[in-house]
Amino acid sequence: MFIGVDIGGTNVKMGIVSKMGRILASTSFKTNIPRSPENLIDEIVVNINNLLTKSNLTLKDVEGVGFGVPGLIDTKNGIIIKAGNLNWEKVDFVKLFKNKMNLPVKMENDANCALLGESRFGGAREYNNAILITLGTGIGSGIMLDGKLLSGNGCNSECGHMVIQVNGEQCACGQRGCWERYASSSALTRRTIEAAKQNPDSKLNDIIKKWNGKVSAITTFNAAKMGDAVAKQLVDDYINYISTGLISLAWIFHPEVFVIGGGIAKEGANFIAPIQQKLDNFVKENNFYPSIAVKKTVLEDNLGIVGAASLMMG
Amino acid sequence: MFIGVDIGGTNVKMGIVSKMGRILASTSFKTNIPRSPENLIDEIVVNINNLLTKSNLTLKDVEGVGFGVPGLIDTKNGIIIKAGNLNWEKVDFVKLFKNKMNLPVKMENDANCALLGESRFGGAREYNNAILITLGTGIGSGIMLDGKLLSGNGCNSECGHMVIQVNGEQCACGQRGCWERYASSSALTRRTIEAAKQNPDSKLNDIIKKWNGKVSAITTFNAAKMGDAVAKQLVDDYINYISTGLISLAWIFHPEVFVIGGGIAKEGANFIAPIQQKLDNFVKENNFYPSIAVKKTVLEDNLGIVGAASLMMG
Numbered sequence: 001m002f003i004g005v006d007i008g009g010t011n012v013k014m015g016i017v018s019k020m021g022r023i024l025a026s027t028s029f030k031t032n033i034p035r036s037p038e039n040l041i042d043e044i045v046v047n048i049n050n051l052l053t054k055s056n057l058t059l060k061d062v063e064g065v066g067f068g069v070p071g072l073i074d075t076k077n078g079i080i081i082k083a084g085n086l087n088w089e090k091v092d093f094v095k096l097f098k099n100k101m102n103l104p105v106k107m108e109n110d111a112n113c114a115l116l117g118e119s120r121f122g123g124a125r126e127y128n129n130a131i132l133i134t135l136g137t138g139i140g141s142g143i144m145l146d147g148k149l150l151s152g153n154g155c156n157s158e159c160g161h162m163v164i165q166v167n168g169e170q171c172a173c174g175q176r177g178c179w180e181r182y183a184s185s186s187a188l189t190r191r192t193i194e195a196a197k198q199n200p201d202s203k204l205n206d207i208i209k210k211w212n213g214k215v216s217a218i219t220t221f222n223a224a225k226m227g228d229a230v231a232k233q234l235v236d237d238y239i240n241y242i243s244t245g246l247i248s249l250a251w252i253f254h255p256e257v258f259v260i261g262g263g264i265a266k267e268g269a270n271f272i273a274p275i276q277q278k279l280d281n282f283v284k285e286n287n288f289y290p291s292i293a294v295k296k297t298v299l300e301d302n303l304g305i306v307g308a309a310s311l312m313m314g
Numbered sequence: 315m316f317i318g319v320d321i322g323g324t325n326v327k328m329g330i331v332s333k334m335g336r337i338l339a340s341t342s343f344k345t346n347i348p349r350s351p352e353n354l355i356d357e358i359v360v361n362i363n364n365l366l367t368k369s370n371l372t373l374k375d376v377e378g379v380g381f382g383v384p385g386l387i388d389t390k391n392g393i394i395i396k397a398g399n400l401n402w403e404k405v406d407f408v409k410l411f412k413n414k415m416n417l418p419v420k421m422e423n424d425a426n427c428a429l430l431g432e433s434r435f436g437g438a439r440e441y442n443n444a445i446l447i448t449l450g451t452g453i454g455s456g457i458m459l460d461g462k463l464l465s466g467n468g469c470n471s472e473c474g475h476m477v478i479q480v481n482g483e484q485c486a487c488g489q490r491g492c493w494e495r496y497a498s499s500s501a502l503t504r505r506t507i508e509a510a511k512q513n514p515d516s517k518l519n520d521i522i523k524k525w526n527g528k529v530s531a532i533t534t535f536n537a538a539k540m541g542d543a544v545a546k547q548l549v550d551d552y553i554n555y556i557s558t559g560l561i562s563l564a565w566i567f568h569p570e571v572f573v574i575g576g577g578i579a580k581e582g583a584n585f586i587a588p589i590q591q592k593l594d595n596f597v598k599e600n601n602f603y604p605s606i607a608v609k610k611t612v613l614e615d616n617l618g619i620v621g622a623a624s625l626m627m628g
Contacts, residue, residue: 163561174596251472
């Protein structure tokens with residue numbers, strides 16, 4: 001048995017995972033930032049013991065614990081270099097955990113974990129060269145080449161900060177024009193709110209009013225489906241922003257597949273098909289490429305836990 | 315002894331190289347495009363024999379022949395997938411050469427060769443994680459991680475086609491806004507010619523007239539040094555374009571050093587220092603990075619031959 005722990009900015013999700021990728025028991029609790037790593041680890045340890053008891057297992061049944069963390073990770077040394085959403089910098093996480101629970105442990109960036117999970121149990125199974133991106137508040141990225149996670153200088157990639165617009169929108173990282181300022185799901189939400197304000201007579205604005213101002217990236221896709229021109233333009237631009245970054249990555253890495261995760265990927269065909277179309281055009285225009293598939297993550301809500309557990313599956 | 319052959323769009327440069335990276339004998343001839351690979355190989359074979367004779371060596375002294383080719387290379391299978399400047403597609407190059415000369419042979423993208431050369435004998439010797447870019451008609455890129463050349467799906471990277479400006483200038487690849495449309499040395503030349511036309515009273519325009527309309531990227535740097543405001547703006551923008559792409563690559567690969575090649579890198583401190591400054595600011599702003607050095611290639615005119623020969627040095 002393996003334990004997967006997905007530490008997010010809002011929730012910690014964790015579970016016991018079989019070597020076939022099945023979740024036998026799981027739980028979650030609020031991350032409650034700001035919080036010290038030691039304090040969070042204490043709650044994780046309590047929950048590991050609870051999950052084991054609930055499943056009639058003991059520590060001896062655990063082959064290892066994998067942690068997925070949103071941030072820049074020094075995998076080799078088990079150190080969180082920086083995790084902005086957790087407000088942590090230079091945390092000797094693996095060592096802190098081992099002080100509390102003597103089990104084999106690995107930690108990786110959460111998007112890399114997701115890619116491992118999709119690669120072992122999900123939509124990237126047939127591929128040795130795969131890139132996964134998660135569209136959320138920012139853009140997370142995991143890159144697998146020849147079956148191995150890419151690690152530059154011991155660190156994970158952070159493709160969300162590739163610049164796609166010189167002198168473009170200000171990003172929290174200090175740069176301007178980062179990909180995630182245009183292609184994250186929160187970027188689409190932000191653009192949708194702006195566009196609705198500027199177009200008070202649009203169906204988009206009606207929908208937002210009907211939901212008492214609540215907007216998510218899904219709102220825009222729904223309004224576009226209803227034929228609203230403002231929303232359609234937003235969606236077209238959004239697909240273009242996403243595809244632009246993917247094509248940049250294709251020139252660098254020549255992947256066989258892009259796997260896209262995050263709530264918005266649940267839009268399914270509406271969302272994936274036009275991106276696939278852009279990639280197909282690209283491949284055709286540069287006829288030296290094999291085709292590049294575009295897929296959404298298939299492990300869905302289990303991805304975080306199963307991905308983290310996959311770290312320990314060798 | 316090793317033989318290095320650098321096939322460029324204009325010239326083929328080749329030489330005999332010692333294991334210490336010294337060129338013992340060299341020659342060059344016009345590539346003369348359009349030309350069949352077989353025909354070019356014939357001329358290369360003649361020249362290899364001539365160089366050996368001239369150096370009192372025989373084929374038995376040759377440990378291998380390395381080829382550097384500007385394009386997308388399938389290194390494993392020795393195939394040129396596409397080399398736009400040579401007008402070649404899907405060329406089984408290594409096999410064709412071996413039909414004529416039975417020696418150990420390897421072929422790589424020319425920027426990857428340059429990085430190998432700089433890594434073994436030049437400015438990247440102390441680094442295991444290095445990225446080299448060459449600024450010419452386009453932008454070539456070589457990426458080394460943990461001492462090994464990056465190979466995605468068996469191919470070299472083509473970072474010159476990362477998009478840095480969504481919906482930007484049209485590129486020959488079919489996309490808009492590619493990095494090389496802004497940061498190659500030919501991009502600077504093109505912008506310089508436009509700016510001089512639009513500012514007929516500028517010192518920049520005077521200089522261009524004095525040289526009978528001949529413009530290179532160096533022209534702009536010279537005019538900027540003389541205090542011309544138009545040229546200064548061009549140089550500032552150019553440095554920004556280059557740095558923007560480098561920083562995108564830093565987020566993805568976390569390199570220890572960027573090595574910059576191409577004629578314009580000979581500008582030296584005028585050129586490298588402001589890029590280093592941009593990278594230093596980036597590192598400071600995201601305080602989790604170690605510093606990233608920026609250097610120009612040091613092998614200069616020998617880089618093509620020595621780099622290609624390095625392919626065979628294990």
